[in-house]
Amino acid sequence: MDLALILIQTLNAVQYGLLLFLVASGLTLIFGVMGVINLAHGSFYMMGAYLAFTLASLTGNLFVTIVVGTVLSVVLGALLEWALFSHLYQRNHLQQVLLTYGLILIFEELRSVLVGNEVHSVQVPAWLDFSVPLGSVMTYPAYRLFMSVVCLVVALGLYLLIQRTKVGARIRAGASNRGMVQVLGIDIDWLFRLVFSLGVALAAFAGMINAPASAVSPGMGMQVLIVSFVVVIVGGIGSVRGALLASLLIAFADTFGKVFVPDYAGIAIYVVMAGILLWRPEGLFKS
């Protein structure tokens, strides 16, 4: 086994894991704080990617694209929460599952109509379009390293937000005991809207930043959704820490699964999930 190859795959796994974390953390927060399962979460990732493609062709600048895209996602998240999701908090799980499934259908079809179903690519910005040498023979795309760094920074920012700010304390309190937070006089509606928008923005941001690295394709939302679910199952619902650990675990399982057992790579992550479930049915960290 070539050492350089292992290093490359490790870097790939870390990058994929951090990206997954951005998506999964939104999913687990929304569930942990509001108790809502959101199947449409993968669609936000897909929307981010297609948004990046559309805005990038308009502005030609990835940085501007991501900033504008993130702002738009936050607005979209707030609107969706106000119009639809706020009605779901009292509903049972099945209704949440089905309503958000309906949303997937709507989003996918809207995307089909507005942007089409083709696979697109987004240009890597010129200043990042080079390869970093690893050892004597192999190289690694600089953009992917950049992605990992950015995702790590965002993850750190999320951690600081949740653990070290007043808002974060309220989010954690809301996840523990919604009713008590309301009784204490905190505006729970506003808090929920914030958390939801944050979740949407994280997923969309992940889609945007990943767009130059891999293709923007119609099926990407569904793919990332199911893997995110596995991450949340393994990490524990509502646990951001769990989501981080699980994302990396799943990313490594998937990446190295493809290397060592390419024919069965598809089920590698589920085998890991089944194993963890046998050991801890509630996931690695309980919220």
Place this chain on the structure above:
Amino acid sequence: MSSLVKSPARAVLIAVFFALLAGFPQLDQEFYTELVTRVMILSMFAISLDLLVGYTGLISFGHAAWFGMGGYVFALLGSKYQITDSLWLTLSAAMLVTAAAAFIVGLFVLRTRGMFFIMVTLAFAQIFYFFFHDVKALGGSSDGMNLRGKPSTALGGWVPFELTDTNTMYYFVLVLMAVLLLFMALLLRSPLGRALQGIRENEHRMEAIGFPVFRYKLAAFTIAGGLAGLAGYLFAVLNSAVNPEMLSWHQSADVLLMLILGGMGQLWGGLVGAFTFVLLQELLSSFTKLWHLWLGIAIVLIVLFLPGGMISLAERMKTLWPRRHG
């Protein structure tokens, strides 16, 4: 049979419905006869899920795994490995294999609850989806498999009927669907059925009373799996083809939709839901290519405004009509 027939009005409605179903093939509309056969098979699929969702309170998002598996058992036995094409053997095999698989998966997933359970059933269904999508020995191909033909009903030298005839297939499925409904009605009245409904109402209390809740849930999960396998088997026979999409989570979502459309925990909910769902699909797709969009909107509206399904619509309308006495 109080769960089957709630009132004389209901009894008449059911009788009329079955009379219509029985007479339908005589109209000689082969396309529609096949369509209704498909709907009946989907009803059986939905009813099998209702045992879990409506009566035990277990929301499985992976039920399509058993549906597809039932079809693939027939595909593998009859077409790929050509071991047997006897209806009696392949149908039994399909139900046994899917029930066994459901039993094993149940051992894993039933340790989880609520939201976890939903996600974990989805994930396990994905495993089976990958098996039939990727593993060559299991017919792995994204296009699925075309089947050699309908199963043979031969018993020794005697051939009771041929499933190659559209009408015969229709009646065969109709009889099976009626048998399934009777079976469900009996099951729900039985001690097992009562225990399941108790678990749906309050699992902790059932545990406190001393019921081995896990075993009951496992029993429900296994039975539901086997019944879904039956539906999948019939689906494969009808279409003379299998496809990994039979195990996809879209299929799992569709059957859940049928339940919420029709009404859960009502024996006829699966049936009403399947008919409504297919009707909705056919109508929407004939109007517009974007029918997914309208289906999505319809789903959102139904969940927001009519979460009890179409059956609850009947209840609601009753309250609109003031009863006049004397």
